[in-house]
Amino acid sequence: MPGDWKPIAREYDPLAAGSIDGTDTEPHDRAVWRAMHAHHTPPELSSNPDRTLFVGRLPQNLEEDQLRDRFSRFGVVESVHLVTDIVTGQSKGYGFVEFRRGRDAAEAQRECRGLEIEGHQVIVDWEVGRKMKGWIPRRLGGGWGGRKEAGQLRFGCVDRPWKKPIVINPQQNPTDTRGGYTARGNRDAERYTRNRDSFRGRRTNAPFRREEESRRRARPFYQRKDEGESRGTSNYRRSQNNADYHD
Known part of the structure; x- marks a missing residue:
């Protein structure tokens, strides 16, 4: 990842906003696919976006x-704009509130979390349509997402920032400092590049145990000193042989 990685998005990308760490390469739902193919032009408004709040989920x-009265307790409200349908003239349920001072807008955005108007819990957040490049509203599949149950969460914002990506760089054939052989992970290198002399006094793997077993069985019977001891018959045979020699 580049060194200038930030948990908050600087430019809106629907594909990255639909990913928990901003590294997805394919859309995981239809909303992301719609936002990637949508074309949105921000409206031309005279209000200052640095002092304007977005208010959503309003009653129809x-x-x-009424909206001005709700927010006038935080400071002087310059303008209020409710978005309406161009055909029916009814409210679409969201609008914009501009304050005269930026600190009043910041206080309203901070204090109005969970605000209810006529039984509707509204959303109060900063306007990003004119401030963030590439912004796609939620009605076109973009935005900052909805509820967790819907599976359409969007990341890269203040409420849900991106998580730090996990970058794994596995080493190729790391070396074991004890024996000088390649570590586990490459079975072929482990099996055929080890030295038999380096395994003296240590537990060996299966191929070398089979090799030692075959060599031990190939020796003549009179050289197998430990075979009789392992069977528990060497003392009896030695006693019989000594008796024969003394007789």
């Missing part, structure tokens, strides 16, 4: 004067 019958 709410008017601009």
Whole structure:
């Protein structure tokens, strides 16, 4: 990952916003696919985006004067704009509130989390449509996501920042400092590149045990000193042989 990685997005990318760490290469739901193929042009408004708040999930019958009264307790409200349908003229359930001072807008954004208006829990956040390049609204599959149950969470914002990507760089054939052979992970190198002399006094792997067993069985019977001891018959045979020699 580049060194300038940030948990907050600087430029909106629907594919990256749909990923928990911003590294996905394919969309995981249809909303991300829609946002990737959508074309959105921010509206031309005279309000200052640095002092404007977005208010969503508003009641359909709410008017601009009522919305102004709700936010006027935080400071002087310059303008209020409710987005309406171009055909029916009804409210679409969201709008924008501009304050005269930026600190009043910051206080309203901080204090209005969980605000309810006529039984509707509204969303109050900063306007990003004119501030962030490439922004795609939620109605087109973008935005910062919905509920967790819907599976359409979007990351890269303040509420849900990206998680740090996990970068794994496995070493190729690391060396064991004790024996000088390659570590486990490459079975072929482990089996055929080890030296028999380096395994004296240590537990060997299966191929070398089979090799030692075949060599031990190939020796003549009179050289197998440990075979009789392992069977428990060497003392009896030695006693019989000594008796024969003394007789």
